[in-house]
Amino acid sequence: MTNPSELKYLNGFGNEHETEALPGALPRGQFNPQRCEYQLYTEQFSTTAFTAPRHSNRRTWTYRIRPSIAMGDFTPMDKGLIRTAPITEADCPPNVLRWDALPMPQVPTDFIDGMITVAANGDARSQVGIGIHVYRANTGMGQRVFYNADGEMLFVPQQGALLAYTELGILHVKPGEILVIPRGIKFRIELPEGPVRGYICENYGAALHLPERGPVGANGYANDRDFQYPVAWFEDQDGDYEVVTKFCGNLYRAPVDHSPLDVVAWVGTSAPYKYDLARFNVINTVSFDHPDPSIFTVLTSPSESAGVANVDFVIFPPRWMVAENTFRPPWYHRNIMSEFMGLIEGVYDAKEKGFEPGGMSLHNCMTPHGPEAAVFEKASAADLKPEQYKDTLAFMFESRYVIAPTRHALESDARQHNYVDCWSGLKKYFNGDK
Structure with missing residues (x-):
């Protein structure tokens, strides 16, 4: 396992990045060689259709210790207070609505168990609309990892820093910054500074990107160079791990006998990123x-x-x-x-x-x-x-x-x-x- 303290960030929104945790792990001149260095497996990760236009096509080639399918079957699990659009359990009133900050949990609660859905719109199965959640946690996820098949996740921390260990690297995100994890990327959340609280926009629709500037011109708003992507990092560990997924509005769990965060190298345009709102x-x-x-x-x-x-x-x-x-x-x-x-x-x-x-x-x-x-x-x-x-x-x-x-x-x-x-x-x- 590489040392997280040695990590640096790749800059630039939507660029094709390439990074490797071991020298020579990333193939040169092709994506899918007959045999990879270090006897790694090739696995492509796509968050748009194969034929999406070049400017909007998002995919990443990963080179990993085991392919993602090396796991057990999913079984349903309690989804707690997580809900997914369409919301049909209550009528939607036209009234103005406001809520106080939700209290921190009083018992050990990780990111998955501490997530509460506040509202949603559209239809996740039709890939339209959003879900809005509050997350609260006072303990890390340990040997659980999570991925969301329903949408990409925009984190807005409000209290406490997040350490997001993802398949493609590690991102440290504090209040005043945001984190975006693409649909389908596996990750776990640890708490380097104690309990955390914040907001999540679960985007069922087209992936988030930078808006056009129009008459403002070439500068202003958020600049591409200020978005930071992680460098390759991996875990080569055996043990009793659990993969939790959100799929069609429900939660499922599956056993896996090793850490799923085992990508040694990657190249592509679909990856987690962070942004400092002060920029x-x-x-x-x-x-x-x-x-x-x-x-x-x-x-x-x-x-x-x-x-x-x-x-x-x-x-x-x-x-x-x-x-x-x-x-x-x-x-x-x-x-x-x-x-x-x-x-x-x-x-x-x-x-x-x-x-x-x-x-x-x-x-x-x-x-x-x-x-x-x-x-x-x-x-x-x-x-x-x-x-x-x-x-x-x-x-x-x-x-x-x-x-x-x-x-x-x-x-x-x-x-x-x-x-x-x-x-x-x-x-x-x-x-x-x-």
């Missing part, structure tokens, strides 16, 4: 009003309609606000898109009370929302000067499909049933005589 180059107004929140899009999963996302991952990071003669918080609005928000740290400018780090809110299609009454009063009377928003980081999963909460989320003690009251102080100022 996002914010674009904003320097005159009046402010642009749509799409200017804060880090990653997007397109739908069949151009410009209408299956899901956008949007952040609201530290930034300067300088707009003149402008109501600076988000305006009151109703959207065709549905919005799920979470707070990593600090205070979100439109919700100064009740929206705590680790909390979340859901404003669905055409449900009206906007700044709470106290924020409106404050912003309307503010002496507008350049102002720096510091020590804050919120995010949004925005989707073209209605996001349906689970029964557990609707009935949870963490739900703020009086959320709508934050707008109860909105006053009538209309003066028809002026």
